[in-house]
Amino acid sequence: MYSLSQYSFVASFVALGLAALAYASYGVSRRRAALAGYAVDAPMEGGAPLLPNATSLGRWGTILTINAFAFLTGTLAFRWAAAGHGPFSNMYEFSVAFVWGTLAVHLYFESRYGLRALAILVLPVCLAMLAYAATVSSRIDPLVPALQNSLLLTVHVAVAIAAYGAFALSFAAAVLFLVNREDRFRWLPRRAILDEVGYKGVMFAFPLMALVVILGAVWAKVAWGQYWSWDPKETASLVTWLIYGGYLHARVVRGWRGQRSAYLLIIGFAAVLFTYFGNYFFGGLHSYG
Amino acid sequence: MARSTQADALTSAARRPRAAASPWLTNPTGQLWHTLTSVRLALILILLIALATLAGTLIDQVPGSVAADPAAYSRWLDGAHARYGAFTTLMERLQLFQSFSSIWFRGLVALLVANIAVCTVNRWRGIRAAVFSPRVRMTAAYFERARLRAAFSVSADAAVAATAVRQGLRRAGYRSLAQDGESVALYADRFRFSRLGTFLTHLSILLLLVGAVMGGIWGWKDNQFIIPQGDTRTLPLARDISVKLEQFQEQWYVEGPPKDFASDIVIYDGGREVKRGTVRVNSPLTYHGITFNQSFYGQVAVVEVRDAAGKVLFNDGVPLAWTSTQGKRPVGFFDLPGKSLKGYVVGPEPGTYDSTVPLGTVRLELYDAATSQLAGIATLPRDKDVQSQGLTFRLLRESQFTGLKVVKDPGVNLVWIASGLMVLGLVMVFWFPHRRLWVLCGPHPGGGSEVRLAAGAQRDLGLERDFEQVTAKVRRALARCQQLPKGEGPHV
Ligand code: HEM
Numbered sequence: 092m093y094s095l096s097q098y099s100f101v102a103s104f105v106a107l108g109l110a111a112l113a114y115a116s117y118g119v120s121r122r123r124a125a126l127a128g129y130a131v132d133a134p135m136e137g138g139a140p141l142l143p144n145a146t147s148l149g150r151w152g153t154i155l156t157i158n159a160f161a162f163l164t165g166t167l168a169f170r171w172a173a174a175g176h177g178p179f180s181n182m183y184e185f186s187v188a189f190v191w192g193t194l195a196v197h198l199y200f201e202s203r204y205g206l207r208a209l210a211i212l213v214l215p216v217c218l219a220m221l222a223y224a225a226t227v228s229s230r231i232d233p234l235v236p237a238l239q240n241s242l243l244l245t246v247h248v249a250v251a252i253a254a255y256g257a258f259a260l261s262f263a264a265a266v267l268f269l270v271n272r273e274d275r276f277r278w279l280p281r282r283a284i285l286d287e288v289g290y291k292g293v294m295f296a297f298p299l300m301a302l303v304v305i306l307g308a309v310w311a312k313v314a315w316g317q318y319w320s321w322d323p324k325e326t327a328s329l330v331t332w333l334i335y336g337g338y339l340h341a342r343v344v345r346g347w348r349g350q351r352s353a354y355l356l357i358i359g360f361a362a363v364l365f366t367y368f369g370n371y372f373f374g375g376l377h378s379y380g
Numbered sequence: 381m382a383r384s385t386q387a388d389a390l391t392s393a394a395r396r397p398r399a400a401a402s403p404w405l406t407n408p409t410g411q412l413w414h415t416l417t418s419v420r421l422a423l424i425l426i427l428l429i430a431l432a433t434l435a436g437t438l439i440d441q442v443p444g445s446v447a448a449d450p451a452a453y454s455r456w457l458d459g460a461h462a463r464y465g466a467f468t469t470l471m472e473r474l475q476l477f478q479s480f481s482s483i484w485f486r487g488l489v490a491l492l493v494a495n496i497a498v499c500t501v502n503r504w505r506g507i508r509a510a511v512f513s514p515r516v517r518m519t520a521a522y523f524e525r526a527r528l529r530a531a532f533s534v535s536a537d538a539a540v541a542a543t544a545v546r547q548g549l550r551r552a553g554y555r556s557l558a559q560d561g562e563s564v565a566l567y568a569d570r571f572r573f574s575r576l577g578t579f580l581t582h583l584s585i586l587l588l589l590v591g592a593v594m595g596g597i598w599g600w601k602d603n604q605f606i607i608p609q610g611d612t613r614t615l616p617l618a619r620d621i622s623v624k625l626e627q628f629q630e631q632w633y634v635e636g637p638p639k640d641f642a643s644d645i646v647i648y649d650g651g652r653e654v655k656r657g658t659v660r661v662n663s664p665l666t667y668h669g670i671t672f673n674q675s676f677y678g679q680v681a682v683v684e685v686r687d688a689a690g691k692v693l694f695n696d697g698v699p700l701a702w703t704s705t706q707g708k709r710p711v712g713f714f715d716l717p718g719k720s721l722k723g724y725v726v727g728p729e730p731g732t733y734d735s736t737v738p739l740g741t742v743r744l745e746l747y748d749a750a751t752s753q754l755a756g757i758a759t760l761p762r763d764k765d766v767q768s769q770g771l772t773f774r775l776l777r778e779s780q781f782t783g784l785k786v787v788k789d790p791g792v793n794l795v796w797i798a799s800g801l802m803v804l805g806l807v808m809v810f811w812f813p814h815r816r817l818w819v820l821c822g823p824h825p826g827g828g829s830e831v832r833l834a835a836g837a838q839r840d841l842g843l844e845r846d847f848e849q850v851t852a853k854v855r856r857a858l859a860r861c862q863q864l865p866k867g868e869g870p871h872v
Pocket residue numbers: 336339340343385386416417418419420421422426492495496499503578581582585806809
């Protein structure tokens with residue numbers, strides 16, 4: 092089981108790398124198409140006359156991403172079977188799960204809103220995360236006592252992964268929003284759409300992130316006796332949640348729409364990564380990311 | 381007074397008339413209220429709290445037990461000096477080492493509470509109107525200008541068409557309200573209770589803070605409640621209650637890491653046994669709102685001390701619950717009644733060969749209780765008398781102690797209720813957003829009637845999709861009604 096999981100990981104890595112290439116060439120070819128005067132208006136590509144190779148490159152990107160996602164599912168499932176508990180107990184497992192969540196959210200948004208261009212940014216983030224996973228130990232170690240609560244462990248981390256995936260997507264949308272100033276790059280989705288997608292990601296993830304913090308507090312109460320002790324990891328996840336709370340209110344204040352709220356999305360994702368890699372910055376009771 | 385916050389947020393300072401006197405002088409309470417309704421203030425407060433919280437994670441914080449002890453605190457500050465250098469004093473003044481209990485942090489949270497409370501009161505009417513008494517008839521201009529629009533011409537008359545439209549809307553999961561007239565106006569929405577979600581979320585934040593404050597006022601905690609195996613100890617903060625450790629067990633994986641720590645304890649209230657059970661990590665024991673959690677454990681040296689006449693001065697387990705600064709050896713201490721001496725018991729450093737304190741022995745260090753001068757050092761092997769300072773010391777046996785964390789927190793249930801309400805509120809707001817649209821069924825100049833649908837002020841991809849689906853359903857319902865003889869549309 093363990094070696095199946097490892098093979099799956101490698102396969103996923105390769106597929107994801109190829110997918111990133113395909114999406115990158117898709118971007119380039121869309122750009123050429125736009126320069127040549129073809130209509131490449133987002134969100135839906137259907138109907139618009141597009142350079143045929145752009146569409147087919149994009150489709151390849153999607154197919155490869157679906158493959159990478161399937162292999163990653165295998166990595167986690169085989170590991171789950173081999174370890175006998177949810178594969179969320181060390182940095183390796185958590186990184187793989189993070190990428191899994193991000194790909195899941197990305198594929199959902201791509202199929203729902205036809206926004207392939209986001210992949211140009213999302214996939215490199217995923218690839219970096221998988222590369223990181225490849226550098227840390229993937230051994231299955233027995234669970235230390237604090238992690239021996241499989242229900243809380245599984246739910247707490249699974250919810251975190253879904254939330255982080257959506258925040259990664261919002262981040263990609265925000266970066267493209269800032270890049271595509273005054274909608275000058277016609278090969279990118281329009282700003283209004285990117286703004287909306289960034290918001291959609293937060294809409295999906297914000298309740299989940301609240302749940303992550305709350306489940307963390309429940310777990311802290313059960314394992315340590317206190318639901319809140321300003322443990323750095325706890326605190327960092329609260330900061331993350333607050334930043335996205337700020338983002339939501341910023342959308343109500345006119346002067347903060349668009350540009351400034353896009354910066355908040357980027358800061359928010361930086362906070363996600365900070366929370367995630369937190370135990371490299373501070374001590375604390377969490378035994379992993 | 382009941383100005384909409386949103387409108388306020390959208391009014392820039394420049395558009396407000398420049399009054400001669402500041403409103404803070406002419407109408408301070410009104411201005412205070414007005415300021416507290418502002419979403420911009422909320423945004424700034426939330427971001428400031430995030431920033432302050434971040435500072436609290438990045439800057440070393442004084443542990444509570446150290447802060448309570450001036451000597452320990454000044455030693456801690458010396459340590460901080462090594463890290464923060466010349467800034468240390470300033471940071472100390474600014475309470476940056478105790479961020480979360482500092483005046484400025486509490487001030488920010490208090491402001492946020494006032495802000496949320498005022499916002500909630502201020503917006504309540506608007507929310508209630510949107511949920512319970514929405515506007516049904518929109519002007520004709522709205523149907524011309526709305527961002528999402530659809531129109532159908534049908535041969536049936538307006539009333540019949542409206543009935544069909546309502547059926548289509550119901551199929552799409554929308555409820556509708558009608559207002560008859562020359563033309564039939566419809567208002568349709570779904571998930572209208574979503575609007576109450578924002579209210580619930582804001583309320584839950586207030587409840588959460590109330591719960592936390594209750595815990596702070598009426599709760600207490602003991603992070604280091606130590607019981608040697610076989611002993612019974614009284615809770616220092618609840619003196620009716622004592623706890624006996626029957627047995628402590630540790631288990632290790634063959635690979636090395638710890639697997640399980642478990643303390644079998646008995647709880648006595650007023651001397652009567654009231655509860656018995658096993659405390660392990662992830663599985664605390666609760667009695668009367670007091671939770672007992674497994675926190676740490678260690679070695680106990682049972683030491684006997686006799687004076688020259690052979691009288692026993694001390695015979696008890698000394699928990700080696702502290703760690704020496706050099707060598708990381710476990711350390712415990714005891715007082716000798718009647719002598720001005722304090723005894724320190726040092727165990728061998730775990731995991732290595734310790735030449736200073738050989739395995740199977742402990743080292744005894746005697747200090748003058750008044751001057752803290754070292755008075756004597758001896759190595760105690762098991763079951764051998766050792767003389768020092770005219771006293772006889774003997775290590776009887778070794779066993780283990782358990783370190784429990786004992787917490788009483790009367791606010792915790794409120795915190796869980798508030799958390800539940802918060803998640804509920806957030807799920808309502810974001811996953812089931814309130815969607816609404818308006819319909820006008822009026823007579824068509826060329827006979828039959830015209831049905832117009834419109835929705836949406838802001839960009840909302842979800843609404844767009846919803847609108848498409850609803851329109852499709854309505855179109856189908858209208859097509860069905862066209863096929864019926866005129867005037868005999870489906871009656872609902
Ligand atoms: C940590 C504190 C807070 C949290 C977590 C929070 C959470 C939320 C959430 C989740 C929403 C829904 C956003 C949406 O519909 O897009 C919301 C909306 C809102 N909040 Fe807060 N809030 C907080 C503090 C405040 C404060 C202090 C105010 C006072 C001005 C405020 C005013 C509002 C208003 C007016 C809305 C409605 C926005 C709309 O109708 O579109 N919030 N808040």
